[in-house]
Amino acid sequence: MRVFDMIVDERHRAADLLEGLTAEQLRRPSLCAGWRVHDVAAHLTTYLRFGQLKIYAAIVTTGADFDRFNLRLTRRAARLPIEEIVARLRRHATSRTTIPRSGYDPVLTDVLLHDLDMRVPLNIARDTPEERLRVAFRHLTDQPSPGYAMGDRLRGLRLEATDTGWTYGSGPVVRGRAETLLLGIGGRPWAFDHLDGEGLILLRSRVLNRTRPEVLGRLMAPLRVLASPPPSARRSREAGAPELP
Template sequence: MRVFDMIVDERRRAADLFSGLTADQLRRPSLCAGWTVHDVAAHLTTYLRFGQLKIYTAIVTTGADFDRFNLLLTRRAARLPIERIVARLRRGAASRTTIPRSGYDPVLSDLLLHDLDVRVPLGIRRDTPEDRLRVVFRHLTQEPSPGYTMGDRLAGLRLVATDTGWTYGSGALVRGSADELLLGISGRAWAFDRLAGDGLPLLRARVLGRTRPGAATRLMAPLRVLTSPPPRDRRARTAVAPAQVRQDG
């Protein structure tokens, strides 16, 4: 399946999920620190409404502090009732807007991670298609966009997904299900009590001890993206999930 088609389907699934939640469920804390389930739903609409203008505005107004800018936009969008948020998700499901010169992979990654952010605390199970998880695993481990500040947190670590057999890197072991690994490496503290391996303390320390980069460092990341060749294979309408995850070591 094309990555774009996965994105469209995930947005529609998200709309269906949020539309069926109770007021109590929408008020529950998500795995995103400080955000409720309702906040996560609102966040998913901000990119649909502002597109790439959101990225450039954040660079100009906050010195590329995307975390801060996301908080501002999400807080504003979260004032809407869930019915209007769901309607926006449905209307924008087929949006082709991407992070500048970064392709569709980070868009799908954002959708799947936030899906887990909501379903895990609510106890709503789902067998996520493996090809979609593979796209996210590949993106976060091999070529994360500036929106995913991975830095060197995976250096010297070997990741093993126990349910899919995917591996990445070399060094101290961190193992768990694909869902747990994705949540752990993307900064969700919930995952650290589920993952295992002698590399877990190092990953935990790197993630939880992460400091906010200074203005110069923040500005360099989008500058590198804007001056680098776009990943044509990941932007193309025919782009599909990678056949396999690279294995190192």
């Protein structure tokens, strides 16, 4: 399946999930610090009608502070009732907005992580197709887009997904199920009680003690993306999940 088709399907799945939640479930804290399940749902709609020119403008006006920009957009979208959020997810499920020159991989990664951000605290499990998790794993460990602010989080660590056999890097090991591993390297503290390995203490420390880079450092990340060759394969309408060892 093409990565773009995976994104469309994930947006519809999120809408299906949200449509069946109670008001109490929507108020439940998600795995995103400070965000309720309702806020995460709202965040999923924030870029659906965005053009790339608006993203460039946001990079300039916020000094590439994606955290601040996402917070601003999400607060605005979260004022909407859940019925309108669900309707927007369905109506704009085929949106092709991407981070400039980054392709569809980061979009799918974002939707998958936020799906888990909502499902885990609600204890609503699902069987996420392995090929979709593979896209997210490759993206976060290979060349994550600037919005993920990974920095050197994974430097000198080896990641091992116990249920898929995927590995990355060398050094002290952090291991666990692929979904949990993605949440850990994606910066969700919940995951650290569900992973193990001698590298876990270091990963936990890097995530919990992350410092916000200065403006110049934030600006350099998108500039490096803009200066690099476009990921033609990842933008291709025919691009599917990457192969992993």
